[in-house]
Amino acid sequence: MSRTPEEIVRASLEKHGSGREAVMEILTDVNRELGCIPEEAIIATASAVGVSNAEIYSVVSFYSFFSIKPRGRHIVRLCSTISCVMSGSAEVLEAVRDDLGIREGETTSDGRITLETTSCIGLCDQAPAMLVNDEPHTRLTPETARAIIAGLE
Amino acid sequence: MPNISVTINGITTSVREGVTVLEACELAGVEIPTLCYHPDLSLAGNCRMCLVEVEGWRTLAIACVTPVTPNMVIHTHSKKVRKARRTVLKLLLANHNVNCPECERNRNCELQELSEKHNITTNEYQTTPKPVSVEEVSPGVMRDNSRCIMCTRCVRTCEELQSVAVIKPVGRSAEIKISTFMDRGLDGVACAQCGQCINRCPTGALFETSEVRQIWEALEDPEKFVVVQTAPAVRVGIAEALGLPTGRSTGQMVASIRGLGFDRVLDTDFSADLTIIEEGHELIGRLGQALQAGDPNVHLPMITSCSPGWIKFIEHKYPHLLSNLSTCKSPQQMFGALVKTYLAEKEGIDPANIISVSIMPCTAKKYEKERPEMNASGYKDVDYVLTTRELASMIEEAGIDFEHIAEEKFDRWMGHSTGAGVIFGATGGVMEAALRTAYEVVTGHEIPFEGLNVTPVRGIEGIKEAAITMPDRMADGFEFLAGVTLKVAVAHGLSNAERLMKKVSAGEADYHFIEIMACPGGCLGGGGQPIPTSPEIRRKRAEAIYAEDAALHFRKSHANPEIQLLYAEYLEKPLGHKSHELLHTTYTPRKD
Numbered sequence: 001m002s003r004t005p006e007e008i009v010r011a012s013l014e015k016h017g018s019g020r021e022a023v024m025e026i027l028t029d030v031n032r033e034l035g036c037i038p039e040e041a042i043i044a045t046a047s048a049v050g051v052s053n054a055e056i057y058s059v060v061s062f063y064s065f066f067s068i069k070p071r072g073r074h075i076v077r078l079c080s081t082i083s084c085v086m087s088g089s090a091e092v093l094e095a096v097r098d099d100l101g102i103r104e105g106e107t108t109s110d111g112r113i114t115l116e117t118t119s120c121i122g123l124c125d126q127a128p129a130m131l132v133n134d135e136p137h138t139r140l141t142p143e144t145a146r147a148i149i150a151g152l153e
Numbered sequence: 154m155p156n157i158s159v160t161i162n163g164i165t166t167s168v169r170e171g172v173t174v175l176e177a178c179e180l181a182g183v184e185i186p187t188l189c190y191h192p193d194l195s196l197a198g199n200c201r202m203c204l205v206e207v208e209g210w211r212t213l214a215i216a217c218v219t220p221v222t223p224n225m226v227i228h229t230h231s232k233k234v235r236k237a238r239r240t241v242l243k244l245l246l247a248n249h250n251v252n253c254p255e256c257e258r259n260r261n262c263e264l265q266e267l268s269e270k271h272n273i274t275t276n277e278y279q280t281t282p283k284p285v286s287v288e289e290v291s292p293g294v295m296r297d298n299s300r301c302i303m304c305t306r307c308v309r310t311c312e313e314l315q316s317v318a319v320i321k322p323v324g325r326s327a328e329i330k331i332s333t334f335m336d337r338g339l340d341g342v343a344c345a346q347c348g349q350c351i352n353r354c355p356t357g358a359l360f361e362t363s364e365v366r367q368i369w370e371a372l373e374d375p376e377k378f379v380v381v382q383t384a385p386a387v388r389v390g391i392a393e394a395l396g397l398p399t400g401r402s403t404g405q406m407v408a409s410i411r412g413l414g415f416d417r418v419l420d421t422d423f424s425a426d427l428t429i430i431e432e433g434h435e436l437i438g439r440l441g442q443a444l445q446a447g448d449p450n451v452h453l454p455m456i457t458s459c460s461p462g463w464i465k466f467i468e469h470k471y472p473h474l475l476s477n478l479s480t481c482k483s484p485q486q487m488f489g490a491l492v493k494t495y496l497a498e499k500e501g502i503d504p505a506n507i508i509s510v511s512i513m514p515c516t517a518k519k520y521e522k523e524r525p526e527m528n529a530s531g532y533k534d535v536d537y538v539l540t541t542r543e544l545a546s547m548i549e550e551a552g553i554d555f556e557h558i559a560e561e562k563f564d565r566w567m568g569h570s571t572g573a574g575v576i577f578g579a580t581g582g583v584m585e586a587a588l589r590t591a592y593e594v595v596t597g598h599e600i601p602f603e604g605l606n607v608t609p610v611r612g613i614e615g616i617k618e619a620a621i622t623m624p625d626r627m628a629d630g631f632e633f634l635a636g637v638t639l640k641v642a643v644a645h646g647l648s649n650a651e652r653l654m655k656k657v658s659a660g661e662a663d664y665h666f667i668e669i670m671a672c673p674g675g676c677l678g679g680g681g682q683p684i685p686t687s688p689e690i691r692r693k694r695a696e697a698i699y700a701e702d703a704a705l706h707f708r709k710s711h712a713n714p715e716i717q718l719l720y721a722e723y724l725e726k727p728l729g730h731k732s733h734e735l736l737h738t739t740y741t742p743r744k745d
Contacts, residue, residue, distance in 0.1 A: 039335060051318070053334040053745075054342070058321035068335075 005041035008033050009048065018048045023059060027066060035075075036067045064118060072107040072114035074152045077131040080117040083124035088141070092128050093117070095142030099149055113152060157223040162230070174216040174227060175203055183229050186238065186267050188245075188355050189304035190217040192687045193673065195313055200245075200304050202267065204237045205229045213237055239271050247278035249356070250286060250299035258357035261684055264302060265356075291339040292523050293346035293362055293516035293680070298330050301358035307331060307350035314673055315647040317466065319344045331358075343469040343745050345647060347462035347671045348516030348540075348680015361516045361681060364537040365547060371508040371537070372414040379508045380496065381410060382488045382567075384421040385578030386514035386676035387541045389697035394545035394683040395555050399693040401701045403570075404560020409553045410512070410544070411561060417500075419567045421511065422574030424488035425586070426710035427719070428459060429573060431736055432481045433591040433710075434727040436666055437631070445633035452476040454642075454657065454664040457583050459483045461521035462671030462680075464740065466647050471654050472742030480737040484577065485511050485518050486527050489534030490735040491567065495723050499566045504530060510537045512544050514578070514679035517671065529735045540681025569715040572605075572702035579698045580645035580675035581610035581617060584668040588621065588641070589709045595631040596624055605708050610641070611699070613674065613692065615649035618642050618664075641666045646673040 003011070012029040016022035023045065030041045037060050046056045060066045078084075078093050093104075100108055100115060107114040123129035126138035130145070137148055154170045161181045168177045173196075178185050189200035198218035207214045208226035213234065228234060245264060253259045276283075284299035305322065308331060312318040319342045323332040333342045351359040371377050388403040410418050435455065442451040458464060458479045467474060482490070488511070493504035511518065515538075521527065522535040539547070548555055563569070573589055576582030585607040592600040600607065600621075609619035622638045642664045644650045650669045656662040672678045674691035677698060707713055724731045 042334070047745075052312075052321075052343075054319050054321040054332075057334045058323055061323045062325050064325075 003033065005030060005034065005038050006044045009041055009044040013048050018050070020049055020051065023049055023056065027056075027060060031066050034070075035073070036070045038068065038070075042068075064116070070107075072112050074112065074133055075114045075116060075131075076149065077116045077118040077121070079119075079121050079123065079127070079129050081120040081124075083120075084128040087127035089128035091142050092130070092140045092145045096145055096149060099146050113149065157221065159221050159223075159225045159227060161227045168221060170221070170223075172221055174205060174207075174214060174219045174221055174225075177221050178205075178216065178227070178229060185216050185229060186270070187217060188263060188267070188302065189306060191306050191309075191353050192689075193314060193353065194306060194309040197305055197309065200302070201241045202238065204234060204241070206231045206234050235271075239273060242268055242271055242273055243276070243278045245302050246273065246276050247280070248284065249302060250284045250297070251276055251279075252283070252286075255286075256300065256357040257360040257363075258354075258684075262357060263355035289338045290362065291344065291346065292520035293518075294339055294344065294348050294351060295360050295362050296331075296339065297358055297360075298332075300356045301331055302356055303329060303331070304355060305331075306353045306355065307359055310349045310353045313648065315345065315347060315349055315466075315671070316651040317343065317345050317347075317647060320350065343466075343743070345462040345466045345469075345671060346517040346520040346680075347647070349672060351516065351680050352678075352682065352684055352686045354684075361540050361543065362519055363543060364519070364539060365543050368510060368537050368539065368547070371510070376506060377508045378416050378500070378502050378506050379414070379510060380417045380419060380492050381415045381510040381512060382419050382421045382424070382485070382492075383407075383410065383512045384485070384514055384518075384676060385425065385575045385582075385698065386679060386682065386694070387512050387544065388575075388701070389578065389677060389694045390514055390541040390682045391545060391548075392555070393690075393694075394541050395548065397556055399690065399697060401697045401704075402555075403701065404562070405555055405558050407563055408558045408561035409548050409555050412553050412558070413547055413551055415510070417496075417564045417568075418561075419488070419492075419496075420563045420570050420574070421484050421488055421513075422570035422577070423567045423713065423715060424484040424491070425459075425574035425577040425583075426571055426713045426716050427487055427491075427736070428481050428484050428577075429583075429586045429590050429710035430716060430720075430727050431487075431732055432457070432479045433587050433594060435479055435481065436587070437591060437595060438728070440637075440639075440665060441631075441633060444637065454662065454667045455479055456667045457669055458738075459577065459583055460517070460669060460671045460676075461485075461515070462517035463647065463650060463669045465517065465520065465743075466650065466671065467654070468741055468743040469745050470651070471658065474654060474657065475740040475742060477657070478740060480739070482527075482736055482738045483518075483521060484574075485513065485538075486521065486534055486738070487736045488567065489522070489527070490529040491719075493530035493532045493534065494735065495719065496566055498723075504532055507532075508536050509534065510539065511535050512539045512541065514541050514676045514682045515672075516540060516680040518681075526738055541679075542681060542683060545683070566715060569707075569713055570705060571710055571713045572705040572708035573710040574713070575701045575705065576698055578676045579611070579695045580670050581607075581612070581643045581668065582675060582698070583670075584610045584619075584641055584643050584666070586710055587666070587668075590711050592621070593709065593711070595627055595634050597628040598624075604703070606699075610643050610668075611695075613688065613695070615646060616642060616644045616653060639666070640664045641668070643668045645670045645675050645678075647671050 012026040016025040203216035204213040206228040289296040497504040573586035677694040
């Protein structure tokens with residue numbers, strides 16, 4: 001049985017304490033387990049750390065790897081910074097969009113994949129690049145990207 | 154700290170080590186433009202408006218956050234500095250909704266003023282269409298992020314001065330905005346509606362929810378009998394809002410308001426006095442229950458309930474302390490409940506035709522009048538609330554010469570002020586007024602302070618404490634207080650209130666009575682008062698309040714002849730049946 005957001009926060013507090021410095025650790029734990037950081041987790045974190053809900057919401061909103069909305073089982077993040085654009089990331093994006101029938105920021109209706117674009121992920125020398133969950137894929141072409149996407153459960 | 158030598162624009166001067174470049178320039182009489190800097194707040198250094206050149210530095214220095222160093226050579230208007238400042242302004246304008254005539258802060262906007270001073274005549278960097286107004290509405294405070302320059306003065310105000318912290322930067326980079334938890338808007342979170350953010354916004358991104366239009370309509374309607382009450386702090390703020398020096402201007406204010414066409418111009422000081430009578434008796438009652446009857450369940454300390462921002466704050470943050478609040482309504486709402494009952498009878502007017510308006514230094518009062526319980530008269534007790542700033546705009550629109558208008562007096566029945574009512578406008582004022590009356594009720598003698606000035610509860614310190622020991626001989630019926638030392642505390646600004654409430658919650662405070670005002674300085678520093686604000690400006694307003702108190706014939710609430718008449722003819726006695734019906738209220742626990 002899966003844990004509730006509050007349970008994850010409570011377990012994380014035991015590991016990391018309830019100081020302000022624990023906020024990122026707690027949010028990362030929640031995000032890793034649920035794929036997103038729901039409202040209940042923000043409220044639980046804020047009250048444990050002793051800051052306002054708005055402050056934790058502000059932190060969550062700052063990081064693109066954190067999301068409030070539920071996302072797909074896999075998150076595909078295609079780099080949209082200049083080196084990747086110059087190496088053809090626009091065509092790769094077009095191919096992935098076509099294949100999945102969704103645009104950036106959206107999730108397939110079966111909950112399989114969320115598509116996002118991201119700022120530079122430090123793989124400019126192997127552009128165009130994307131991350132599938134935590135895994136980098138480089139020197140993409142529309143064809144290789146399609147194949148990678150097709151291989152996701 | 155020792156003094157060090159710095160050179161500013163070629164002139165060498167000596168300043169205390171540790172001051173910032175901005176402070177050093179201020180001391181030297183050199184003006185540095187600022188936007189994110191505010192004397193009430195922590196330093197942010199994010200707007201880059203205050204850049205100056207320091208010899209030997211590769212880049213320009215941010216004056217507000219850079220400490221001076223020995224023999225620093227500073228240039229505040231070199232070519233490089235002027236170019237940088239103009240660029241900063243142009244970038245801010247590029248992302249700003251430059252529709253000044255539409256804006257509440259037109260002619261009182263720091264961005265507008267700086268653009269003018271720096272001769273910026275075109276918005277050359279605005280390549281995309283300017284942002285469109287999106288108004289976020291709440292009963293007292295409105296926000297339009299299209300005018301926001303992300304200086305975070307509101308964010309720091311909400312957190313540092315008020316411990317409310319409901320607004321934060323949300324998002325990142327070009328998409329960043331100031332918002333609330335889950336973007337719910339100020340109405341959907343624990344905002345106290347105090348409006349302190351408005352007072353510190355350099356542009357028009359924050360402003361009050363206006364009711365000027367509705368009031369003009371009421372004034373133009375011959376069927377309506379429009380009654381207005383004016384809060385104590387308005388009379389020391391209105392001149393400032395009209396561009397005149399801070400000072401007392403009660404007579405001109407009354408004349409100007411009458412000139413606008415109000416049928417009766419009355420005084421919230423009257424109901425401040427009434428609050429003192431009711432609250433004073435409530436306090437004595439609770440002390441009697443605790444000290445005489447030995448009731449362990451009596452809720453002490455008793456805490457004042459005049460400040461609606463404070464009420465909303467405690468309802469959200471300390472709902473377990475709601476029974477400690479006095480059940481007295483605020484003076485505004487006591488007044489409203491009496492306008493459509495007592496005054497309607499006195500004037501022989503059908504209350505259905507009365508429009509009850511109040512002029513307040515406060516935005517939370519706009520929220521308070523909308524609370525569902527505020528209809529004791531059978532009607533909405535207060536129909537509209539104007540801030541001091543909105544009143545100033547009406548006076549200007551009507552072309553009234555405030556400075557030279559002949560002074561006039563308030564109308565009768567609910568227009569008599571005492572000094573005790575006036576000082577409600579300053580932090581410590583409710584406490585002082587309550588002590589002047591309560592002491593006399595229980596001892597039969599005036600409170601033993603020279604000139605009735607209870608100085609320990611005055612001043613700008615965040616939390617003030619005082620102890621007053623009762624004499625051995627008390628008035629009949631109050632013997633239980635003989636020799637008792639009454640302990641009181643006063644806090645202003647919600648951060649100070651929070652500090653005090655933490656002590657009370659932890660059982661570490663043995664006070665009998667606590668006064669809380671939501672805004673720094675009390676109502677005179679309220680969210681509806683003139684912009685700008687600073688410790689110095691609030692000090693001047695407080696001086697004016699105490700000067701008004703000292704100049705009035707009656708200094709004690711119970712001496713107010715109209716209050717005596719009200720009890721004799723209508724209410725019968727403090728805490729009586731009618732009082733409970735009209736003047737007392739209940740509170741609602743709310744989620745944080």
